[in-house]
Amino acid sequence: MKRSVLASIALAGAGAGAGAAVARRFRAGAEAGAGALRWHVVTVLRAPEEVLVDGTPPQPLADLGDAVEVRVQPAPGDRGTELAVRMRPSAPPPRDGQDPRRVLRTALRESKQLLEAGSVLRVDPRPAGRRKATPTGALLDAVVRRAPGEGAL
Amino acid sequence: MRALCWNGVNDLRVETVPDPQILNDHDVILRIRLSTACGSDLHLVGGYVPFARSGDVLGHEFLGEVVEVGSAVRRHRVGDRVVVNSFIACGSCWYCTQQEYTLCDNSNPNPGITETTWGQSIGGCFGYTHATGGFAGSHAEYVRVPFADVGAFPVPEGLSDTAALFASDAAPTGWMGAELGGVRPGDVVAVWGAGGVGQMAARAAILLGAERVVVIDRLPERLGQARDRIGADVLDYTATDVVGELRELSGGRGPDVCIEAVGMEAHTPGLQHAYDKVKQQLFLQTDRPSAVREAVMACRKGGSVFVLGVFAALVDKFPLGAVMNKGLTLRGAQQHGQRWTPMLLERIAAGELPTEHLATHVMPLEQAPEGFRLFKEKEDGCVRAVFDPSR
Numbered sequence: 001m002k003r004s005v006l007a008s009i010a011l012a013g014a015g016a017g018a019g020a021a022v023a024r025r026f027r028a029g030a031e032a033g034a035g036a037l038r039w040h041v042v043t044v045l046r047a048p049e050e051v052l053v054d055g056t057p058p059q060p061l062a063d064l065g066d067a068v069e070v071r072v073q074p075a076p077g078d079r080g081t082e083l084a085v086r087m088r089p090s091a092p093p094p095r096d097g098q099d100p101r102r103v104l105r106t107a108l109r110e111s112k113q114l115l116e117a118g119s120v121l122r123v124d125p126r127p128a129g130r131r132k133a134t135p136t137g138a139l140l141d142a143v144v145r146r147a148p149g150e151g152a153l
Numbered sequence: 154m155r156a157l158c159w160n161g162v163n164d165l166r167v168e169t170v171p172d173p174q175i176l177n178d179h180d181v182i183l184r185i186r187l188s189t190a191c192g193s194d195l196h197l198v199g200g201y202v203p204f205a206r207s208g209d210v211l212g213h214e215f216l217g218e219v220v221e222v223g224s225a226v227r228r229h230r231v232g233d234r235v236v237v238n239s240f241i242a243c244g245s246c247w248y249c250t251q252q253e254y255t256l257c258d259n260s261n262p263n264p265g266i267t268e269t270t271w272g273q274s275i276g277g278c279f280g281y282t283h284a285t286g287g288f289a290g291s292h293a294e295y296v297r298v299p300f301a302d303v304g305a306f307p308v309p310e311g312l313s314d315t316a317a318l319f320a321s322d323a324a325p326t327g328w329m330g331a332e333l334g335g336v337r338p339g340d341v342v343a344v345w346g347a348g349g350v351g352q353m354a355a356r357a358a359i360l361l362g363a364e365r366v367v368v369i370d371r372l373p374e375r376l377g378q379a380r381d382r383i384g385a386d387v388l389d390y391t392a393t394d395v396v397g398e399l400r401e402l403s404g405g406r407g408p409d410v411c412i413e414a415v416g417m418e419a420h421t422p423g424l425q426h427a428y429d430k431v432k433q434q435l436f437l438q439t440d441r442p443s444a445v446r447e448a449v450m451a452c453r454k455g456g457s458v459f460v461l462g463v464f465a466a467l468v469d470k471f472p473l474g475a476v477m478n479k480g481l482t483l484r485g486a487q488q489h490g491q492r493w494t495p496m497l498l499e500r501i502a503a504g505e506l507p508t509e510h511l512a513t514h515v516m517p518l519e520q521a522p523e524g525f526r527l528f529k530e531k532e533d534g535c536v537r538a539v540f541d542p543s544r
Contacts, residue, residue: 042258045247079247109264117243117259118225121277121299122176127289129158129168129208140206143266144283150265152272 037087040104040153042112045080048072051115058111064103067091083111102149109148155542156210156293157521162200165522170210173289173297178225181301183217183235187318188291189512189539190528192348193463196417197282198525202465204266204282212292213239213279214322216314228302235305236498237298238490239322241277241288244303255487260300261286270466275487292521294542306494312502315515318539319349319508324497325490326461327353330412331361333484334459338362343399343408343451345444347375347387349511349537350461351414355385356506367402369395371420374534382510391422396451407453415444416462432469442468449475460485511537517544
């Protein structure tokens, strides 16, 4: 077997390994559903009255209704407002079976984008060539699908 | 349209793909005039940066003509010739207001990947895997540019496309290494890597008043450019003891500022290289950091080391003891180009910052796979392969 082919296999393995590590972290996150009860917080470079207008949070959080608690407080150092959200202990789980933390993270990130940038950044549809059906490709597709709601937030 | 797509490790093909569309009001669509291969593309092509998907359009350093504008765009019109920074930034979050544009909170639609890998998410980037948003890149006939009022800059009249192209990435990256590395008048500065970014860092150090700038590489054509076009001293690391030479060239002190412009695929003579390659291929480290190690060891006490080269995740045998005990400042970043590109375009136009010589191989987009091969193998004196879709 050619050296370059061996190298390709090894490197593809490295990529798959890294992707799998992120996928494992994502899965571990999904299993730790109790984490939704803690506060998830972003800092928004806007004044508190722009973040909570007449007591109403931005639309992505407002859409979660009574299932969540929302609070705001001024951020130190002229950094705007800390916007926090958590699931109420009595809230039913999301209907589509999603990890509630993913729902919260996505709503928080979209709220911040709306407040700071005016819209939620889209990326699809995008130009792309043929997406080969490979195990590593399927793994990456799964990671990307969940990425907007995953992470350390 | 035609575009260069990644199809797997070292497998690049020019394919017909859908045209980009305006998706947000702040977008513009550019017709690409020139797009250059960057050394960091090679990490991706070679499979060292995970999160690339077959079919992804590559390219992040480019210049083009505006052909369509979103309704919220204020600074650009159809027909404008603009150069665009490789990282996408909203211009409105706290990081953007601090001019740390690549740390933008709002430009990466896949924040979960980099938050999981690095603890925090960074901004989005054109053509640089799904970890930085999965945006289609610029080695294509057209590209969508989000937040165009923030990241696209008009090219001064009279400045050639080839000269202005490098104000997209190489020039601001190099400038950042020198400025944020803290270069001051009278300093001795060492730069590892004589590619486009290393040369720009060396010239920036000279413009910021460095007394002596030394560029380190092994490729004669690149060292020749650094010496003759940039005005730096040069060292061939295969022919000399770099740390000893730098000590001698700096009066026994060591360089005040050390700028690493090599990245995760560093080469070095001897056992260290073999060690790093074996560990990388056994997945015991993701990156080969030999140039950073050498920069840390060479740097004077209390000096500064700036990491410009791209690294993915983990390295082994890093001399942290030297960083701590010598009182070094260690810093790195992706390039906050929006901060410097207008100034750099003026300097390029004024002849202070030569860039055109970097474009050693200008070729049609259809020949991009061959251009990448020349660039990767460093054949035919290739410093940068530049793709022109109109050819």
